[in-house]
Amino acid sequence: MREMLLAMGYDRWVLPALLLIPLAAAAIILLLPGDAERRWHSARAVALAAFTVEFLVSVGLWWSFDPATPGWQAAVHMPWIPSWGISFSVGIDGISLVLILLTTLTMPLTVLGSWTSVRTRAPAFYTLMLILTTGMLGVFMALDLFLFYIMWELMLVPMYFIIGIWGGERRIYASVKFFIYTMLGSLLMLVAILYVGFHVGNPAAPPGFGYDDLLTRLSVTPVAARWLFGAFFLAFAIKVPMFPFHTWLPDAHVEAPTAGSVVLAGIMLKMGTFGFLRFALPLFPQAALDPTIRAIVLTLAVVGILYGALVALVQPDFKKLVAYSSVSHLGFVMLGIFALTLQSVQGAILVMINHGISTGALFLLVGMLYERRHSRLIAAYGGIARVVPLFAALLTIVSLSSIGLPGTNGFVGEFLVLLGSFRTEPWFAFAATIGLILAAAYLLWAIQRILFERLDKPENAGLRDLNWRELGLLAPLIACIIWLGVYPAPVLRRTEPAAARFVHLVEHGYESAHPAPPRTPIIQPPKARGR
Amino acid sequence: MLAESIALSALLFVIGVVGVLTRRNAIIVFMCVELMLNAVNLTFIAFGRVYGYGAQAIVIFVMTVAAAEAAVGLAIVIAIFRHRQTVDLDSINLLKG
Amino acid sequence: MIAPALQAAALAAAPHPLSGTAADWVWALPLFPLAGFLVNAALAVVAVARPGPADPSADRHSAPDATAAGEDVAGHGPGAGDADAPPPARHRFASVVSLVGPLAVGLAFALACAIFAAMARVHPTTPFVQTYFHWIPAGDLQVNAAFQLDQLSLTLVLVITGVGALIHLFSVAYMGDDPGYARYFAYLNLFVFFMLVLVLGASYPVMFVGWEGVGLCSYLLIGFWYADRANADAGKKAFIVNRIGDFGFLIAMFLLFVQLGTLDYTGVLAAAPGGLEAGGPVVTVICLFLLLGCAGKSAQIPLYVWLPDAMAGPTPVSALIHAATMVTAGVYLVVRSGLLFAMAPAASLTVAVMGAVTALFAATIGLKQWDIKKVLAYSTISQLGFMFMAVGAGAYVAGIFHLVTHAFFKALLFLGAGSVIHAMHAAYHATHSHEDAQDMRNMGGLRARMPVTWILMWIATLAIAGVPLFAGFFSKDEILGTIFDRAGGSILRDAHWLGIPGGVVLYAIYGMGLVAAFLTAVYMTRLMLYTFHGQNRTGEAARPHLHEAPWLMTGPLLVLGALSAVGGFLNTPAFLPIGPAETLARWLDPVVGPATALIAAGAPGDADPRRGLLLSLIAAAVAATGIVVAVVRLGRSAPVRAGAAPETGIESVLAHRYYVDEAYDRGIVRPLLAFSNRVLWQGVDGLIDGLVTLGARVWVWFGGIGSALQTGRVGTYAWALVVGALVVLAITIR
Numbered sequence A: 001m002r003e004m005l006l007a008m009g010y011d012r013w014v015l016p017a018l019l020l021i022p023l024a025a026a027a028i029i030l031l032l033p034g035d036a037e038r039r040w041h042s043a044r045a046v047a048l049a050a051f052t053v054e055f056l057v058s059v060g061l062w063w064s065f066d067p068a069t070p071g072w073q074a075a076v077h078m079p080w081i082p083s084w085g086i087s088f089s090v091g092i093d094g095i096s097l098v099l100i101l102l103t104t105l106t107m108p109l110t111v112l113g114s115w116t117s118v119r120t121r122a123p124a125f126y127t128l129m130l131i132l133t134t135g136m137l138g139v140f141m142a143l144d145l146f147l148f149y150i151m152w153e154l155m156l157v158p159m160y161f162i163i164g165i166w167g168g169e170r171r172i173y174a175s176v177k178f179f180i181y182t183m184l185g186s187l188l189m190l191v192a193i194l195y196v197g198f199h200v201g202n203p204a205a206p207p208g209f210g211y212d213d214l215l216t217r218l219s220v221t222p223v224a225a226r227w228l229f230g231a232f233f234l235a236f237a238i239k240v241p242m243f244p245f246h247t248w249l250p251d252a253h254v255e256a257p258t259a260g261s262v263v264l265a266g267i268m269l270k271m272g273t274f275g276f277l278r279f280a281l282p283l284f285p286q287a288a289l290d291p292t293i294r295a296i297v298l299t300l301a302v303v304g305i306l307y308g309a310l311v312a313l314v315q316p317d318f319k320k321l322v323a324y325s326s327v328s329h330l331g332f333v334m335l336g337i338f339a340l341t342l343q344s345v346q347g348a349i350l351v352m353i354n355h356g357i358s359t360g361a362l363f364l365l366v367g368m369l370y371e372r373r374h375s376r377l378i379a380a381y382g383g384i385a386r387v388v389p390l391f392a393a394l395l396t397i398v399s400l401s402s403i404g405l406p407g408t409n410g411f412v413g414e415f416l417v418l419l420g421s422f423r424t425e426p427w428f429a430f431a432a433t434i435g436l437i438l439a440a441a442y443l444l445w446a447i448q449r450i451l452f453e454r455l456d457k458p459e460n461a462g463l464r465d466l467n468w469r470e471l472g473l474l475a476p477l478i479a480c481i482i483w484l485g486v487y488p489a490p491v492l493r494r495t496e497p498a499a500a501r502f503v504h505l506v507e508h509g510y511e512s513a514h515p516a517p518p519r520t521p522i523i524q525p526p527k528a529r530g531r
Numbered sequence B: 001m002l003a004e005s006i007a008l009s010a011l012l013f014v015i016g017v018v019g020v021l022t023r024r025n026a027i028i029v030f031m032c033v034e035l036m037l038n039a040v041n042l043t044f045i046a047f048g049r050v051y052g053y054g055a056q057a058i059v060i061f062v063m064t065v066a067a068a069e070a071a072v073g074l075a076i077v078i079a080i081f082r083h084r085q086t087v088d089l090d091s092i093n094l095l096k097g
Numbered sequence C: 001m002i003a004p005a006l007q008a009a010a011l012a013a014a015p016h017p018l019s020g021t022a023a024d025w026v027w028a029l030p031l032f033p034l035a036g037f038l039v040n041a042a043l044a045v046v047a048v049a050r051p052g053p054a055d056p057s058a059d060r061h062s063a064p065d066a067t068a069a070g071e072d073v074a075g076h077g078p079g080a081g082d083a084d085a086p087p088p089a090r091h092r093f094a095s096v097v098s099l100v101g102p103l104a105v106g107l108a109f110a111l112a113c114a115i116f117a118a119m120a121r122v123h124p125t126t127p128f129v130q131t132y133f134h135w136i137p138a139g140d141l142q143v144n145a146a147f148q149l150d151q152l153s154l155t156l157v158l159v160i161t162g163v164g165a166l167i168h169l170f171s172v173a174y175m176g177d178d179p180g181y182a183r184y185f186a187y188l189n190l191f192v193f194f195m196l197v198l199v200l201g202a203s204y205p206v207m208f209v210g211w212e213g214v215g216l217c218s219y220l221l222i223g224f225w226y227a228d229r230a231n232a233d234a235g236k237k238a239f240i241v242n243r244i245g246d247f248g249f250l251i252a253m254f255l256l257f258v259q260l261g262t263l264d265y266t267g268v269l270a271a272a273p274g275g276l277e278a279g280g281p282v283v284t285v286i287c288l289f290l291l292l293g294c295a296g297k298s299a300q301i302p303l304y305v306w307l308p309d310a311m312a313g314p315t316p317v318s319a320l321i322h323a324a325t326m327v328t329a330g331v332y333l334v335v336r337s338g339l340l341f342a343m344a345p346a347a348s349l350t351v352a353v354m355g356a357v358t359a360l361f362a363a364t365i366g367l368k369q370w371d372i373k374k375v376l377a378y379s380t381i382s383q384l385g386f387m388f389m390a391v392g393a394g395a396y397v398a399g400i401f402h403l404v405t406h407a408f409f410k411a412l413l414f415l416g417a418g419s420v421i422h423a424m425h426a427a428y429h430a431t432h433s434h435e436d437a438q439d440m441r442n443m444g445g446l447r448a449r450m451p452v453t454w455i456l457m458w459i460a461t462l463a464i465a466g467v468p469l470f471a472g473f474f475s476k477d478e479i480l481g482t483i484f485d486r487a488g489g490s491i492l493r494d495a496h497w498l499g500i501p502g503g504v505v506l507y508a509i510y511g512m513g514l515v516a517a518f519l520t521a522v523y524m525t526r527l528m529l530y531t532f533h534g535q536n537r538t539g540e541a542a543r544p545h546l547h548e549a550p551w552l553m554t555g556p557l558l559v560l561g562a563l564s565a566v567g568g569f570l571n572t573p574a575f576l577p578i579g580p581a582e583t584l585a586r587w588l589d590p591v592v593g594p595a596t597a598l599i600a601a602g603a604p605g606d607a608d609p610r611r612g613l614l615l616s617l618i619a620a621a622v623a624a625t626g627i628v629v630a631v632v633r634l635g636r637s638a639p640v641r642a643g644a645a646p647e648t649g650i651e652s653v654l655a656h657r658y659y660v661d662e663a664y665d666r667g668i669v670r671p672l673l674a675f676s677n678r679v680l681w682q683g684v685d686g687l688i689d690g691l692v693t694l695g696a697r698v699w700v701w702f703g704g705i706g707s708a709l710q711t712g713r714v715g716t717y718a719w720a721l722v723v724g725a726l727v728v729l730a731i732t733i734r
Helices: A002-007 A010-030 A036-064 A094-113 A122-141 A145-166 A171-197 A211-217 A222-239 A248-255 A258-283 A291-313 A318-339 A342-373 A389-403 A409-424 A426-451 A468-486 A489-513 B002-022 B026-051 B054-084 C002-013 C028-049 C057-061 C066-074 C094-122 C151-174 C181-200 C204-222 C229-260 C265-275 C281-297 C306-312 C315-324 C326-336 C338-343 C345-366 C372-392 C396-430 C451-465 C471-488 C502-532 C551-571 C583-599 C609-636 C649-655 C657-709 C714-732
Strands: A073-081 A086-092 C128-138 C141-149
Touching: A002 A010, A002 A036, A010 A036, A010 A073, A010 A086, A010 A122, A036 A073, A036 A094, A036 A122, A086 A094, A086 A122, A086 A145, A094 A122, A094 A258, A094 A342, A094 A468, A094 A489, A122 A145, A122 A258, A145 A171, A145 A258, A171 A222, A171 A248, A171 C657, A211 A258, A222 A258, A222 A291, A248 A258, A248 A318, A258 A318, A258 A342, A258 A489, A291 A318, A291 A426, A291 C657, A318 A342, A318 A409, A318 A426, A342 A389, A342 A409, A342 A468, A342 A489, A342 C128, A389 A409, A389 A426, A389 A468, A389 C028, A409 A426, A409 A468, A409 C128, A409 C204, A409 C229, A426 C229, A489 C128, B002 B026, B002 C714, B026 B054, C028 C094, C028 C181, C094 C151, C094 C181, C128 C204, C141 C151, C141 C181, C141 C204, C151 C181, C151 C315, C151 C326, C151 C396, C151 C551, C151 C583, C181 C204, C181 C315, C181 C326, C204 C229, C204 C281, C204 C306, C204 C315, C204 C326, C229 C265, C229 C281, C229 C306, C265 C338, C281 C326, C281 C338, C281 C345, C306 C315, C306 C372, C315 C326, C315 C372, C315 C396, C326 C338, C326 C372, C326 C396, C338 C345, C338 C372, C338 C583, C345 C372, C345 C502, C345 C657, C372 C396, C372 C471, C372 C502, C396 C451, C396 C471, C396 C551, C396 C583, C451 C471, C451 C502, C451 C551, C451 C609, C471 C502, C471 C551, C471 C609, C502 C609, C551 C583, C649 C657
Parallel strands: none
Antiparallel strands: A073 A086, C128 C141
């Protein structure tokens, strides 16, 4: 398979093609003729076709990617603004690979999920979704900080409109809040990017934004590194979102249309954690591993896990509940990244994927329910398992995956994060494990109040069960839930070199600045005790 | 020769400015703006004659822009008149922040 | 350290003695029930997704009148009703399901027997490990999907599939009229699958898959009749309380991995002696966290509260999951980690103390319960306490022995109770009465109506009470006897528990065990007297409808009755001259031998055989006294009727189960919810949002100043422009 793809020159054109296909489809949609009804039908068909092609093109990466080969794969470098050292450089490692595949898998499903629910200004909606996709994929594959920033902003604008136009009742408030929060962080990041661009190697030399270049030749003072890390941290922490910066998330999730929520939770939240993995830590290891900063970040991560879970427990709105559960899950990712062991980082990557799948599926399911009854409130339902058994079965499976039941994907990721974190940060890992108990509590209680108990609302008695389209769009997600739970080894094999490289880069960068060993595990191996 | 030309254009420009500041009819204000533009054109021509003809190329640009501006501007004025039945600038404050 | 390593290498090179026998098929054991689950789940889904004309749920789906549908659901969850209100027709695929469900487990049992035959021939001394694929490979963590077959896991497999198959058969009749018939068997098969994964897994993470998987099935089956809120609540409670235990299991796994770098049983066994300091804090902490996991799964103090509520599930489920198999997983975990516990005497003593306190505590509550299933639930908690007493004292064989016999007689008791409830429910249903079919105050005198059930229930009662020659006598006697021996000499005696010498603790545990055994005899006899003897209190109208269950239900009962009667001969003590002694002990020796030897180190040579005999006599006397006391006390006083005056004093406290549920609710659940709602959500989130909004307001205010300057009049702007231009000119032109 790999040989066949390489013979086609696959790895030379695939990444630019992935960026261009959505843009081309967006242009086609804008040119569609006909009245509103016909344009709606043709726009969604074009969008679905484009996303399907996009997925089929991207899926070849799974085989063409060779974990044994070091360095970036399928890389493409083209000069862009040479005088400022800016180039169009894209390439992938294992982490980008899985996130790109997650994106291309999710997008066709969101189109199917909006198939009947988005009717007003449908061409604009699908155009924005397509542009958004280019932005997200660009973020995952950019190897140039300037390109990265462009892509980062490119995905912000379409999401603003998607929430603001097709959202719920408080959509304007939510979209503005989302936009300003994100913008605040990303503008500071822009300043930081420009600063590092001008501090590569010789100060007299022209600036450079190439990622590899920055890794090897960036020279900033420790104080500057802290400020720069702070700027990146704020941008990414808002996006994750970490604990005190999370309040945009519940509003944005709740008000966004189904497709918006799915993309937001499933993919866009991973931009933040991906940013930590790719940029914030490897570029400024001495700042990131500073004991105080590290303790603060780990504390925020664990607080996020417990806080998100506890607040989710008391949410009357199911979408809000899922939003707070995202705060909790992404806390695991942050814990895994900053615990900095191979297992914890591998787990963090896996939790990113799992959260994309499970939470995406949860939002799709809520969307289906909302389409039928126009209510997101848990109290509006009850006992509907009897009338919509298929829906009930799928919601239960997806919830169990989100709870982290072994045999589903959720378990493997969280297990690795906690086990890996336990090696370096046992107390934080210990506290985070409590989050697993709370996860069971809030989700089981919610699905009990939705699916079980008495069917006491007359308007629920006539609910339609899932149709073929809805089943079909959920089936790939359910398949992934089981597959990644039972046999995650292929994914882990592909991400392991990238995770190992990340750990090495950060630890090496830190130790070169601090000759003494940075950390001593609290629980020492017995031999070290000298018994 | 140069001094006289500049004096004339300055005079024309001031007439234009005073017209813009004092008149309330949109059309007249518009004409005064054109007057100011042409005052500037005159300066350009005069200087071009002394220092080289490159400056006169700018005049062509200005005339082009002025033509486009006139087209758009008059269209706006007509549109406003259709809506409000007036072109009195004091009664139009759509730009209020 | 070199010699064992070489030995291990040599063993790895040579094929295991079990390879080439039926044991090669061990992977198929869980696949049978998994296949059953898939078929039944598909049938359940198809039946509801495309309702056929014969499906009773068909008109329910298309019910145009919403209230009609609502009433239908309401009528579907009888308050305490176990046998659901019979709907008009059987499940559409009932015949296929009836075949697939029990057959899947039956085939697994047949395969297990074949493997047992092979193993009995070879009697291997090392575990037979089959590795299938890499499950979680991440750096130096390598968790494989692998099964481990040894005497311990096979014993459990035989119990699970054997008792499981009987209970599946029973369910065919018991659940036959339920509209969720296919769903029921799907869950039940899935449970057997996960249970087999639990006992066959070759590493802690694989065991954890089964561990949480059975919890899931338990959740689904407790809430099987989910239309009733109490049932759904009970299922959720079971899952969450189990999760608290699983938290301990996870932490223990993390500690093990950090310390030993492996999570395979074989790896841990090999690395533990060198990698952990015997009696040190680390191994003790590991064992205590494992114990937390066991307390959750096996319903021990302080996490026992879910099990009584779990009786909301169908009665066969209570028999299979909440008596015979799943709840004993904690005992299995301790035995599986026997070496670790043997290295941590303080933790072992904690296990034993927890078991003893639970056994006594639950037994007292069992004295005052009126719901027949609740009595059995507390009895199960109490018997599990006995098992933990045993494994805590290092009597691993005794613990497993009691696990096996308990599976026989407790499954029998539950199924018998199910048969009684079935009859009661049918009678009340026929007479349209709304009395409680599970309340023993409504029973009485059923002996005449249900003779087969009556005899079999008595056999089980004598077994659980510990009457000599019945199954429970031998296992309970062995537990108490071994604890007595350990108190005489073992590393536990020399250890300390909270500053108390281990010997004292063990003698206290022995005493508590005797009292608990006495109470067991009392409450079980009370149950039998109230249910089967005396005057019938069911009601004049309902009485003629009471009748014995169909043969499909009594058949499995008969098999279990036979096993309860003679199961004790699996492991007769050496001092009793009946049959081959200590069969089970010899069978399990390759697995539990090292740990037992370690814990029993320092025991005084050969114990006096007369002492063993004396201890047996004491145990038998206690059981007999309990039965007599119950008969005398209840025989004198008139039977209490339903709705009689409430108890007072200590009796009231017992009837209300020491108010533990209420304490948990008011002390933990409600404060946590209130804290989350008021402080975290409305407080912290509100504060953060308030600060953000405040920041926004400041900028809006600044913008307002700028906005005020925008009058909207072009004339004003033109003036400003000209003035500005003049100012700039004035500054620049000097």
